[in-house]
Amino acid sequence: MKQVDENLEWILCKTYFLIVETTNSSKIRLEELCKESKISKEVVEKIVPQNPNMFGIFFLKILMSIIDKEVLKTLGSDIAEDTISSTYDKLLEGLSLRFEKFIRYKQAFKVLSENSEQKIKIFFNILQENYNFSNSLLDLIEKEQNCGIKILKSIALNIVFIRCLEIFLEDENNNLDRVIRYLDKYLTDMEDLGVLIGIIKN
Numbered sequence: 001m002k003q004v005d006e007n008l009e010w011i012l013c014k015t016y017f018l019i020v021e022t023t024n025s026s027k028i029r030l031e032e033l034c035k036e037s038k039i040s041k042e043v044v045e046k047i048v049p050q051n052p053n054m055f056g057i058f059f060l061k062i063l064m065s066i067i068d069k070e071v072l073k074t075l076g077s078d079i080a081e082d083t084i085s086s087t088y089d090k091l092l093e094g095l096s097l098r099f100e101k102f103i104r105y106k107q108a109f110k111v112l113s114e115n116s117e118q119k120i121k122i123f124f125n126i127l128q129e130n131y132n133f134s135n136s137l138l139d140l141i142e143k144e145q146n147c148g149i150k151i152l153k154s155i156a157l158n159i160v161f162i163r164c165l166e167i168f169l170e171d172e173n174n175n176l177d178r179v180i181r182y183l184d185k186y187l188t189d190m191e192d193l194g195v196l197i198g199i200i201k202n
Contacts, residue, residue: 009047009062012037016059020108026056056112056122064129067101072136079141088191090141095161095187096180098133103174110169130158160186 015037019028030052034041049058075094079085085093102109113122134154163186168179 008039008043010066012039012044012047013059013062013066016055017063017105017108020056020111021105024107024111026112026114028052028055057126060112060122060126061129063105064126064133067098068129068133068136071097071101071133072140075137076140087141088187091137091157092180092183092187094137094141095157095164095183096176098161099164099168099176099179099183102168103176106168106174113169130161131155134158134161156190160190 012033015033016028019032019036020026030041030044030048033048033055034044037044048055071094074097075090078093079090082090131154134157135150137157138150138153160183164179164183167182168176171178
């Protein structure tokens with residue numbers, strides 16, 4: 001496995017999304033990436049996939065990984081001394097923070113999912129990142145828990161997030177009120193179902 005400088009990865013990632021946003025195109029050439037990032041072609045070729053068509057998925061995973069670390073760090077600080085908020089409140093805060101971080105890249109996300117085929121490809125490839133985030137979120141909020149139940153909760157949170165991501169991308173403005181409203185609704189539905197089948201204690 002090749003060793004990669006994470007700083008260079010992040011520079012290329014930010015550059016990629018900036019180009020996508022300014023050009024309104026997901027077809028980014030290697031030469032563009034090198035020119036805008038001011039990193040030599042030799043170095044860039046060691047980091048990115050050989051196929052430029054894979055740039056979107058490659059950089060999306062890097063971006064989500066960085067964002068998720070920031071969200072979990074912020075949420076961890078917010079709830080460190082919190083003995084009042086419920087698990088539900090903390091989950092809602094964590095997912096809302098994630099969407100707040102996404103706003104900066106919203107236009108680029110729209111470009112990357114501009115047609116059905118691309119959207120399916122992008123959404124399929126970020127499911128693993130979503131699952132990892134859900135797992136980490138549950139670890140942060142609920143600490144020790146049954147492994148099987150945790151998997152079910154992670155899958156449920158993944159579904160909630162994907163449904164709200166659709167709403168996020170549909171909205172023309174950067175106001176998250178509608179997204180958070182649906183987050184609230186879907187999390188409540190998930191909680192009610194969890195109580196009903198015994199996954200969540202009432």
